[in-house]
Amino acid sequence: MRHHLILRIVAKLLIPPILLFALYVQFHGDFGPGGGFQAGVIFGAGFILYALIFGVETAKKVAQPEIVRVMVAVGVLLYGAVGLVSLLLGGSYLDYSVLAHDPVRGQHLGIFIIELGVGITVAAVMITIFFTFASRGRS
Amino acid sequence: MAWLGLYNYWVVIFLMMAGFYAVITRGNLVKKIVGLNLFQTSVFILYISMSKVQGGTAPIVDNEFAIYSNPLPHVLILTAIVVGVATTALGLALVVRIRESYGTVEEDEIHHLDKSF
Amino acid sequence: MTMAAIDALSWVCLVTGGFFGIVGGIGLLRFPDLFSRFHAAGVTDTLGAGLVLIGLMLQAGWSLITIKLVLILAFGLFTSPTATHALAKAALRGKVKPLLRRKGT
């Protein structure tokens, strides 16, 4: 969008707040509305905006497809790993209470980690999907 | 006034059927996906309608409030929305591929091409 | 300023904001061509939204809520004109001609 000067500048201004807001939603989900999924989508949307304005090839330099692809897997594995750890610590699968001495703290910790896993996977998948759609030329 | 308590559900059913109709009658594949989304979103509204409690408020516990709406349907629908997006993304990816190999996204033209093939 | 004055002021803001919103809506519906509709939507959108948000801010007092409202307002002030501007530009490039005269005049 070379000739859209205003758009480019406004987008540059907006993208940092969008990403910050995504982090806020990620970590504030325990107290208000929001959580990993919403945060992931908003985070991904930030990159989508960047790719829309500056072109997908430029965006790929920022979010390299190989790294994004790894992130897609990392989120799920993080989630699953919490389950396996709680299993090894003597609880049943995904029983966060055993993660810390105090069950409530354990729950809190577990929820924090799995929400992070959700957020990572969702953001990475959203970016991947958009990039694959957008970089496919018309026939 | 008893029927008023069901009015919401009936409108939601109308929405669902509009989406369902679009899915099964429209020949355009993108339109089918949109119809599918319509159908699913209306089912979500059905679920959320049943979670509402008269005079209740959002289930974020706070000392000021005593009555909360039912949180469980919300949880289910959060998951279902995600499933819906995933389906949409896959369906659209398929549409793109179909367009690339057939040159069209109209169902009857695709059938025609397959027959003559 | 007393509480009552702030309350009244916020009411005024909310009502005028709502009024501007409706005016913008009518303009969007009634204006004859695309570009005048941009005008109706763009101007009153910002003004109406701004007034309503200011009205809410006055209700909320000094708190996190006000900060969020300010953020929403700031975003609105950035994005709404940008979107309208970009849309108008796109429409011009997309060969939608502005209506310079009414038919018959």
Add this chain to the structure above:
Amino acid sequence: MFVAATTAILVTMALALIRALLGPTVYDRVLAVNMFGTKTVLLIAVFGFLTGRPDFLDIALAYALINFIAIIAVLKFFEYGDLGQSRPSRARRDRT
């Protein structure tokens, strides 16, 4: 008083919806959708106050951001015929 504001916003939404249905050009629809989006943000904000839970403003904030992205995507689609490139593609011009 929130009631009055809510009503006004709902009326505006209705007007914007009619414009979105009527068209006639796609740009009209985009404009209407944009307006609808900003009014939704307002409605959510006002509704939060109406029910006494204004901490839901996060959603309004998210909307304000997301709505913008959707509109930019539409614009890019119109002008470039494509979401990925950074300059207009030829193919778009060929089509009617």
Add this chain to the structure above:
Amino acid sequence: MEHLIVIVLLSFLAITAVAIVMLHDLVAVVMLFGIFSLLSAVIFLVLDAVDVAFTEAAVGAGISTVLMLGTLALTTPKEKTSPRFAPIPLLVVIITGAALVYGTLDMPRYGDPTAAIHQHVAPRYLERAPRETGIPNVVTAVLASYRGYDTLGEVTVIFTAGVGVMLLLGSPRRQTKRKRGKR
């Protein structure tokens, strides 16, 4: 007031849905679907489902619209008008709708706090979730802890979508019948 808002919004939704089904301009359909999504998110909010509203807002208005436009950019933006009347699908739809309406007749009334759904499992969540998990947002607590396994499934679904899209569109296309070569 809440009731009134819901009824008005539902009417908007119904109008939008009809328009989506009728229109042939797919760009307009996508735009209206964006409106549909916005409206349903507001309904979720009014019905106290804030987290759902948030998700629908982020997904429906943002991601879905962008994806659909991306698809239209790769296909065609006009639906071929086929004015054939399809009686059998219509019949199927009417029967399905009638079955649902029949099903509603014995439902608890909208918002009725004595309904079974509000008596059995949910009250325990509302009572004990904040204490057991230390999280005031009961939806997050149920989502992440009580029904955390569903959420693992949810992440897997998204992961599946990512894998699927990569499989379908990730590799360069096989038929090379490009009309505009890179010259």
Add this chain to the structure above:
Amino acid sequence: MISQHLPALQVVIPLLTAPVCLLFNNARVAWILSLVASSVALVIAALLLQQVLTVGILTYEIGGWAAPWGIEYRIDPVNAFVLLIVAAIGTVVMSFAPRSVASEIPEQQIALFYAAYLLCLAGLLGIAATGDAFNLFVFLEISSLSSYVLISLGRDRRALTAAFQYLIMGTIGATFILIGVGLLYMMTGTLNMADLAKRLPLVADTRTVAAALAFLTVGISLKLALFPLHLWLPNAYAFAPSVVTAFIAATGTKVAVYMLLRFLFTVFGATLSFEAVLLPTILLPLSLVAVFSASIVAIFQDNIKRMLAYSSVAQIGYMILGLSFVSVTGLTACILHLFNHALMKGGLFLALGCVVYQLGSADISKFAGLGRRMPWTFAAIVVGGLSLIGVPLTVGFISKWYLVLAALESGQWWVAVLVLIGSLLAVVYMWRIVEVAFFQPAPRQGSQRREAPLSLLLPTWVLIGANIFFGINTDLTVGVAQRAAVWLLGGAS
């Protein structure tokens, strides 16, 4: 310590192996990982079945929350058996996979392919293991989404349209299931199946529950391709990659039949659904129509994969027929046929995979004279075909036998006659293959066509051999199926 966590590990291991495949992004590593994950799943399933048969039902509270509040895995004889079928087919198919996949799928996509396969496996296992109605929906979607993708990877472009059609039909089905589950939840306030079963009788005569039953049945019928709703299946099976066809044909619809069994018998309870809504009067005729119409259509197919796909629709008809008798013998027949059909269709589609690997096509016109050039492959097809027909000493006979017994037991001797006539139709379409492959001369120029490599033949013959083994040694299958049937009808196991 591990043994008590088996129900969770059953599903979680394949599920978490999928992202690992993506991380490595190497075809060979991905294959090894999937083979290992499938075999581990098989071992776990065998252990679970053994535990269930000795100890009784197993429950596992995921997340440590008690049943109606948390999600529970509940393994009883029925789903232990289904888990075993799915995991076993998965393992055999994976040992078949590497060559076949390498010949049909581009190199750089193979790792992703295995990831999708593992997700599909995890989804199917998850459906079978869970005791929670909504969790079932989630895992159903995992398996469905991955199978749409897997099907679309076929080389023919019609694979894409087939996958799309399946996606539309499957999503409508899943949404119907979602509506059904929602209505049930609305009336009872719970999602746990055991809890639902307890609470449903209180509201059994409401119209809402009837609607829920209708939506669940229709939704699941879409997934299992019951007669008027089967339109997605033939194309999907015909154009998918060989490995995918073998896996999905042998497991996907079976798990859907299991879902129907689970909802009709465990959740609604035999009395409620069958006496109140008279499902037998709807399901029984539909299943017979399915058997006949699909068998007749199968006779006229020129693509053998498509022919066998129609045959699958017919076989699903037999399963639903067994179910609709609502008797121990009928259910035994249904569950037995579920297992047996997985064996025969798995074996047949793998044998076809060998053919496609050598020929690049499954068109009957290319089969001329192949019987002598590929003797082992075609011997497998013949044995599988005999099993499909229901000749004694094969598994097909056992399930047909119980089906006929159930029909006679219920006094509907004409149904028994129809079952036998249906088998004759299977003779007709299988004979077409035999005729072309063995009695038509081979074309001159096709001399380079040889027998398929051992690495493909061996897994094929494992399944075909199982057809004969379980046809002669019926203790295990019939024993488990009977216990499962008794369990479903409410008796103690």
